[in-house]
Amino acid sequence: MRRFAHHKLGGDWHRAEDLLQEAMLRAWLQMRDKPERELRVRPWLKTVIKNLAIDEFRSHGSRFEAVTDVETDGREATDHTRSVLAELVVRDAMRDLSENHRQILQRVYLLDLSTRAVAEELGIPSGTVKSRCYHAVRALKSALMTRGVTRDTAL
Known part of the structure; x- marks a missing residue:
């Protein structure tokens, strides 16, 4: 199922896992609400995942996208806290x-x-x-x- 979600979302593993969790939650709620109903889980999950992927694709333009990759020109981001504190101590001295x-x-x-x-x-x-x-x-x-x-x- 995760691979199916990954394929539907164009190769984004993190979003695929989120989508799969949402599908599993819906399956659990469906089973909890109607325990007597026989449900073929695999085809039903594929349909839910496909519909969630379509919903995600449609709503993609209407919300902000999370920033995942930041270009750093090959340099790693550094924490300047130590240098700022050192400068303050030296200025005080x-x-x-x-x-x-x-x-x-x-x-x-x-x-x-x-x-x-x-x-x-x-x-x-x-x-x-x-x-x-x-x-x-x-x-x-x-x-x-x-x-x-x-x-x-x-x-």
Whole structure:
């Protein structure tokens, strides 16, 4: 019967199973309501399945179709929850840093500027940029540790 429903619905196994369940429910109700009536089950089920498939085909245009396939261009959908939470924790930890440390980290790591470019922009020697960067990273690491982020729970 499932194969018959599958054929009638054009190859959709899930809809065929739904249709078969509906047919079985109708058969059960038919038998419950009229137990004395002799029913040839197989031909009757085929007729019910055929009629349900026709009804489904006719009503197909009048209702929304469930989305089953989403094109992802070969990429899998990812859950961005961890990255969003990590960003929130890092932003919060950055507030604990001095203005000099924040400036250096933002320019070196977020804007991906070279130490020479940061030195020119801020008007300080490049050695100072390197030193501040070293100390800023250590301060950020400490701020993250106070928030419970360790190597084992790395963002």
